[in-house]
Amino acid sequence: xxxxxxxxxxxxxxxxxxxxxxxxxxxxxxxxxxxxxxxxxxxxxxxxxxxxxxxxxxxxxxxxxxxxxxxxxxxxxxxxxxxxxxxxxxxxxxxxxxxxxxxxxxxxxxxxxxxxxxxxxxxxxxxxxxxxxxxxxxxxxxxxxxxxxxxxxxxxxxxxxxxxxxxxxxxxxxxxxxxxxxxxxxxxxxxxxxxxxxxxxxxxxxxxxxxxxxxxxxxxxxxxxxxxxxxxxxxxxxxxxxxxxxxxxxxxxxxxxxxxxxxxxxxxxxxxxxxxxxxxxxxxxxxxxxxxxxxxxxxxxxxxxxxxxxxxxxxxxxxxxxxxxxxxxxxxxxxxxxxxxxxxxxxxxxxxxxxxxxxxxxx
Numbered sequence: 001x002x003x004x005x006x007x008x009x010x011x012x013x014x015x016x017x018x019x020x021x022x023x024x025x026x027x028x029x030x031x032x033x034x035x036x037x038x039x040x041x042x043x044x045x046x047x048x049x050x051x052x053x054x055x056x057x058x059x060x061x062x063x064x065x066x067x068x069x070x071x072x073x074x075x076x077x078x079x080x081x082x083x084x085x086x087x088x089x090x091x092x093x094x095x096x097x098x099x100x101x102x103x104x105x106x107x108x109x110x111x112x113x114x115x116x117x118x119x120x121x122x123x124x125x126x127x128x129x130x131x132x133x134x135x136x137x138x139x140x141x142x143x144x145x146x147x148x149x150x151x152x153x154x155x156x157x158x159x160x161x162x163x164x165x166x167x168x169x170x171x172x173x174x175x176x177x178x179x180x181x182x183x184x185x186x187x188x189x190x191x192x193x194x195x196x197x198x199x200x201x202x203x204x205x206x207x208x209x210x211x212x213x214x215x216x217x218x219x220x221x222x223x224x225x226x227x228x229x230x231x232x233x234x235x236x237x238x239x240x241x242x243x244x245x246x247x248x249x250x251x252x253x254x255x256x257x258x259x260x261x262x263x264x265x266x267x268x269x270x271x272x273x274x275x276x277x278x279x280x281x282x283x284x285x286x287x288x289x290x291x292x293x294x295x296x297x298x299x300x301x302x303x304x305x306x307x308x309x310x311x312x313x314x315x316x317x318x319x320x321x322x323x324x325x326x327x328x329x330x331x332x333x334x335x336x337x338x339x340x341x342x343x344x345x346x347x348x349x350x351x352x353x354x355x356x357x358x359x360x361x362x363x
Contacts, residue, residue: 001094003152004106005141006132008059011102014136015048015058023052056101063099066135071128073097074351079344086124087351093124096349105144116140150233155276162234163274168267171226176264184265191241191262198255199248200294208250220252223260230267234274236302238263240314244298247316278307284342284358288335290327295320297327301335303342311338332362 008014017023023045027033033041048058064081067073073084073095086095094109110118110125118126132138144152146166153161192198206212224246231238241263248256288301296316303311313334321327339360346356 001107001109002112003144004108004112005144005147006104006106007139007141008102008104009137009139011059012048012050012055015055015060015062017048017058018061025052059102060099067097067099070135071131076345076348079341079348083345083349085349086128088124094350095124095128100148103147104138105147116142148233149229151274153274158279159276160279161274161276163272164230164234165272165274167230168271172264172268172271175223176261176268180265180268181261184261187262187265189262190238190266191244191259195241195244195259196293198253198259199244202248202251202253202256205253206251211251213253216252216254216257217250220257220260221249223257223264224249227260227263235267236275236309236312237270237273239312240298240300243314275308277305280306282306284339284346284356286335286339286358286360288328288331288360288362290317290321290324290331290362292321292324292327297321297330299327299331299334301331301338303335303338305342305346311342313338328362332360335360335362 024042025045027041027043035041045052048055064075067084068075071084071086073086075081076083076085082099084097084099086093088094094107096107098105098107106128108125110120110123112125113119116129118129120126146152149164149167151163151166153163155161211217224242227238227242228246231242241259245256245259282305285304286301287304288299290300291298296318298314299317300314301312302309315334317327317330319330321330339358343356343358
């Protein structure tokens, strides 16, 4: 399949109010008008506009019925209601659309020519694109290359790599404009061996209301916010250390800021690292583990599909495990939630195939 990016132009303006809905607003400053008694006139909003709370919802209430009723596509409401797929009666064509606010990611098996039109005029893809351009004001951005700072690389062997090299370079230019310091150049991991102890000391030595180093709070939070997007998007190798540092986000210390330097230095050496998915058929495989070192253990899990991770996490357990076995069970429970979701999602993409098998294990 191929993936194509399509954007709605001024998306919120293309929504519609529901029947009977009336919205008023004050007149713009400098353009107020008043009646004979000095009361200011109000403006009646006749269509959803940017700035009103329900604008996004009104767009969604128009897009979703268009997908299911006009285009007769099936909504994956059992797993992700923002994904729609076409069930080809002949079983020859694939078309799945993911909706993210004003962005459509169209996965299609039929070919598209240089003008953005389907080569096969009898295909559902041609019907979809024609109807989309007729009913909506859109911009066809062509084959997907970037989505929310996640880049797509199509490899010669048919595999696909998702990475965030440009995003990493942007972070390095901001936080390490002079390059990686010499004392961090040889660090092979994104954290030091005693990072967990540093977090515990920071949390016990101060409070969020009265941190020991208030001048570090804002820069520390800025770094972690940027790194957290990496850890949850394409960099599963940061899934442990970044959430761990977030536990002390409101009470940083110089030692914890140094840990963020280690992460940035690690990213400088591995900027292009990402997730590479194979094209051969695959089953869902999951692994879970727990670290029974402190009062609250840490759960870790990963779900693999097409030879690479599609879901992962590292989280402090809310309960106090009385044994390593209990900590493992809690971690396995977290992994099971992701496995059940991914199994529903993958099987929902094409109901004509046999259900994708899955397995989940722990140490």
